[in-house]
Amino acid sequence: MLRIILLQLVTMVVAACVAGLLGGVPALWSALLGGVCCVVPNSLFALRLFTSARKPGGTNPMTFFFGEFIKIATTFALMAAIVWLYHGLNWLAFVLSFIVVLKSYFILLFRHRP
Template sequence: MARIILLQIAAAFIVALVALLVSGLSAGLSALLGGLCCALPNAFFALRLLSSVRKLGGANPMNFFVGEFIKIALTIALMGAVVLFYPGLNWLAFLAAFIVVMKSYLILLFRH
C-alpha cells in the first residue's frame, strides 16, 4: 500500500514538473495541487485501513466503507479549497494531474 501512495505522490511531482516546464509556474502549481488532491485522501484511506487491520478483532468491512466515504469527501473538499483559494488555477493542468495520479496505480499493476 505504501508503494502505491509513494508512486502517486511521485506522479504528482513529475506531472507538476512537466507542467511547469511546458506552461509555466501557474500550470506547475495547479498540477501539483491537482495531484495532491488525489494522493493525500488516498494516503489517509490507506492509513485508516492499516490501523483498522491492526486493531484487536481484525478488519471490519464497515471501516472500508466509512473510509471510502471520508476519502471522497476529503477529495471534494480539497478540490473545492483549491478552486476557492487559488485564483490563478490552470484547469487543464489541475485535472490532468488529478487523472494521472488517480490512474498511476496501473503502473504498479502492470509492472510484473
C-alpha cells in the same frame, strides 16, 4: 499500500514538472495541487485501513466503506478549497494531474515480480 502512495507522490512531481515546462509556474502549481487532491485522501484512507487491520478484530466492510466515504469527501473538500482560494488555477493542469495521479497505480498492476 505505502508503495502506491509513494508512486502517486512521484507521479505528482513528474506531472507537475511536465506541466511547469509546458505551461509555466501557474500550471506547475495547479498540477501540484491537483495531485495533492488525490494523494492526501488516499494516504488518509491507507492509514485508516492500516490501523484498523492492526486491531484485534481486524477490518470489516464498514471500516472500508466509511473510509472510502471520508476519502471521497476529503477529495471534494480539497478541490473546492483550491478552486476557491487559488485564483490563478490552470484548470487543464489541475484536472489532468489529478487524473494521472489517480490512475498511476495501474503501473504497479503491470509490474512483473519474479
